Amino acid sequence: MGRRLVMLALAGAGVAAVAGAVLFVPGEQGSQAAGAVPRTPAPEDPLTSQEVARATAIASAGSRAHMAAGRIELLYVERDDDKDAPVRRRADAYLYDYGTDRLIVRTVDLGRGRVVRETVTRGVQPPPSTAAETTAAELLLAHRQYGKGVRDAFAKAGGGRLGSAAELGLRGLIFTPTGEDGPARRCGVHRCLRLFVRLPDGTWLDTSRIVVDLSAKKIHTLEW
Incomplete structure (x- = not known):
């Protein structure tokens, strides 16, 4: 059947919980x-x-x-x-x-x-699809600073030269802002992801401050 979808809590009225x-x-x-x-x-x-x-x-x-x-x-x-x-x-x-x-x-x-x-x-954001995770990774790789960081980390982890986002292990979660003052405050209205990137050696890249705004096609950096 393929990967099961685990529905997260959906905000907003008029949307019923779903099963199967x-x-x-x-x-x-x-x-x-x-x-x-x-x-x-x-x-x-x-x-x-x-x-x-x-x-x-x-x-x-x-x-x-x-x-x-x-x-x-x-x-x-x-x-x-x-x-x-x-x-x-x-x-x-x-x-x-x-x-x-x-x-x-x-x-x-x-x-x-x-x-x-x-x-x-x-204002309702179901969990991301595999396609959304890949799109988020492509936006991350296109970013001047973060893209270079991902490619360097991929090479150091034994993956060699990174050809495309498809070579990365990806897991995405919907990001909902909680008091952010920067551009990420639009998330919740926009569809935004926290993207977790697994490298070839099994380690995970530190992307904890990065939010990918799929609606605006932009990368936001959280400040704390």
Whole structure:
């Protein structure tokens, strides 16, 4: 099924807690045994890879141009657990619009093949996707000071010349400001990450004062 998503607490009204998460990742999440008859999933079953792909296509149909331009990111797709429709297979697709800093959740009825509900909120920041972590790392590498520091640390840790962000071990957490006076105070409205970088020798780079603002495409340094 791929990496499980652990939902963090979501701030803001009108967003319900969700369960049965399935990450949207490229490729198959499983396969049927040769010659086996596919079983119809029960309402409580996790989404199949085919259902994730179908929900993705339906939910993103009206946003593909913005997605291609990098303005909108599909974060993940998960099973919808709305008790008002217990016998229907439905999926929730979470998209983030960096142009307006809005979280868009589109509920797809997989049987009918259409979006049946859409909610839009601001100030709500679900956990970062793998794509968001990679984008944050690319912004970090593009920074004149920090980029050089990452490359030097990578080489000293036995990794040689760093070719791309894909060579780094990455883990991101959403950053929410707590009284910052500098540019990082925009985080919470903007989508910002604390990025943890693992080096080839297993050590972690000290990035504790660095915040990556994905909305503004900037790096902020925390002061303390």
